[in-house]
Amino acid sequence: MANFPTIRIRTRRKYYRLIFTGLMAMMMSLIISSALLLVKVGYVDGFFMELMHSWGLAFVFAWPSAYICAYLVQEHVLSRIEFY
Numbered sequence: 001m002a003n004f005p006t007i008r009i010r011t012r013r014k015y016y017r018l019i020f021t022g023l024m025a026m027m028m029s030l031i032i033s034s035a036l037l038l039v040k041v042g043y044v045d046g047f048f049m050e051l052m053h054s055w056g057l058a059f060v061f062a063w064p065s066a067y068i069c070a071y072l073v074q075e076h077v078l079s080r081i082e083f084y
Contacts, residue, residue: 021070025062033058 011019033055037047044050 017070017074018067021066022063025066026059028066029058029062030055 034051037051037054041047041050
């Protein structure tokens with residue numbers, strides 16, 4: 001089995017929440033867009049292009065809302081829980 005080199009990216013800690021919510025929003029918006037398209041119209045010709053359009057639109061709304069929700073949960077909910 002071939003050993004591929006591990007890709008590592010170095011960045012400042014302050015960008016953690018921005019990167020994390022961006023990746024989460026990207027994956028979740030793809031899954032939800034795919035599911036909704038399959039339920040609404042099924043697998044039809046041009047499905048991939050329609051998926052790319054709806055995924056892009058969903059991501060525009062998903063990233064800011066994920067960022068705000070992550071902030072609210074981390075700062076206002078998790079700060080009140082005592083973990084041990």
